[in-house]
Amino acid sequence: MNLSPRGKGRPEALAEKVYQALKQDIFDFRLMPGDRFSEKEIADRLEVSRTPVRQALFWLEREGYVEVWFRSGWQVKPFDFAYFEELYDFRTVVECEAVRRLCALPSPLCADTLAPLKGFWIDAPRLENGKAVSAHDEAFHIALVAAAGNQEMARIHAELTEKIRIIRRLDFTRDDRVDATYREHAQILLAIFQQQTEEAQRILTDHIAVSKAEVRKITLHMLQQARLQPIE
Structure with missing residues (x-):
């Protein structure tokens, strides 16, 4: 999924696209509760730089969908x-x-x-x-x-x-x-x-x-x- 040519586009707009794509992945269970992943894996899959990926993940973390694991990437929050x-x-x-x-x-x-x-x-x-x-x-x-x-x-x-x-x-x-x-x-x-x-x-x-x-x-x-x- 190519959201934007790598490194191009307004950062906020690109982060919003990454955010929406990742949230849909979570809703559709392409990313499962408990799944772990790195910013690089997401950036490579969406063909964007890590900066908008990191911004999107911080938004998702604030909303309670993901959590950061110190030195080991990110995780979709398990169901509570x-x-x-x-x-x-x-x-x-x-x-x-x-x-x-x-x-x-x-x-x-x-x-x-x-x-x-x-x-x-x-x-x-x-x-x-x-x-x-x-x-x-x-x-x-x-x-x-x-x-x-x-x-x-x-x-x-x-x-x-x-x-x-x-x-x-x-x-x-x-x-x-x-x-x-x-x-x-x-x-x-x-x-x-x-x-x-x-x-x-x-x-x-x-x-x-x-x-x-x-x-x-x-x-x-x-x-x-x-x-x-x-x-x-």
Whole structure:
């Protein structure tokens, strides 16, 4: 992968490209939790100098994706499952508050605001590809929180969503999880449209709890299998 002629280009822009490439490698399990690597290996693979690689790795370290090993290069941080469970708990709190606010909106305004979600999850033909459904599932929850109208809450939720993206993809490797996602998203939307706050929050909480439970089942074998899946 050649991001730029070696040594050419604005340093910040090149570091950003390296950062995005490495983050995608982590999300797609081309770089696995626990994998060790050197700056030189990354620079050679991406055909850039080590300077933008180092900058990109410092950014990823600050975000918690990698860690530096003194005199032995870098490592993709191993999964901390307790940390991911805490993120799921926080996600539940934020999204339930968003649902409460949406249910308090006048019905016509709420219906107009959430019309694109209804169009995809209720009216349109279903997608079968798990990875595609995973991306749309993420977008569904982001859209719910954004629609509630609090920009700071939406910003925090978007950051939270990115932190769990790496593990969320593993929740869509089975057909039954894809079916459940369509069914539960439709139920959440219908409850919001009917301003049934407690029911919408209950369905949403259960929906997230199942995903959280799947986190506990993830094994190294599952991660290795994910690495073998073709990236589409």
